[in-house]
Amino acid sequence: MEFFIRLGSFSCYFFLFLFQTSCFLFVKAPLPNETKLSGEHRHPKNIVLFIGDGMGKNQLRVASESRFGGEEPQLFMFSLPVFTEITTEALGGVVTDSAASASAMATGRKYAPGQLSFDADGDGKQPETLAEFFKNQGKSLGFITTDQLIGATPSAFAVHLPDRALAKDIVKNYLFSLKPQIMMGGNAKEFDEGLIRQSGAIVLRDKASFKALEGQKSTPPMILGLFGFDRIPYVRNRDDSIPSLPEMARLAQNILAHDPDGYFLLVEGGRIDYAAHENNIDYLIDEVLEFDDTIKSVIRNDKQKNETLYIVTADHETGGLTITHNDAKNSGNLKPFNIQWHFHEHTKEPVFLFAEGPGSELFKKARDNTDVYKIIRQIFSQK
């Protein structure tokens, strides 16, 4: 498959993709050497963590160039002021899965693939996840994904289990232990009707049911949105009854923003990974663009912008996607490029991390997925 980029508007971000970090210094102001936060509004009240599942650097590049042709503005996430790359390996340096990588971001430690923030040492003490930490601080919690709600990425923040396949335990933990104020995703079949009734959750089954919550003036005890029997369909296969990722994320943000103590919102672009496993470039582009639109939509919708820390990253790369340019086919100022998938599985390729908001400058020093947890804890532990 061929795409075209305009050489006439040779943007810095094009360099960024070629030389990874070298260009960034030319367009961004130098970061302060300080490691402590300072000044007014430097301590965020809210935090939104966006995770693109399987969203490697070249997945972003292909989606960006397919929409913008290499011209500014490119993907919205590239406009966030802090940028770095992080490694994603699981315990022992092996290729990760979503469970191990999300658990590393949730708790700051390494895990074997399949484990959900689970300490296998046997002392019975489990590490506190970010979601548990923020709940203990009195903040409201939100989990939004286009994958199954019991999928490994959100679940790693919510449970402590030795195996990501323990669906029933994940459901019970959401409904009766962690009890997020809002959670939405796919896979209604794992959520037993009796358990839902017992939990008292307000259940949303389609986009029309969003309307009932629009006038909501306070944070309700628990909202459970289940769309699609299994996963939420790919963007191009969805019907109008199913909310988009931006719609779900904005609803969650509006509801959580009523909490005067602040909130922690996790938003996963869950189907990017599925498209990459299938090596389906058309699905992949749709899913990455929807994820980017979600970030833009949530940041622009934020009425407490000076109080919210935004982080955008991925759990791992999937598919070993590469891009090569073909000078021989150059036509005018359009330059064709070819993409190639090398695997159907995850890889060890580092992923991007972008950040904005109070405290975000500290993410410049992030080098590994465990640093996501460590830096967030540093920011939210300072007074």
Ligand SMILES: [Zn+2]
């Ligand atoms: Zn995967």
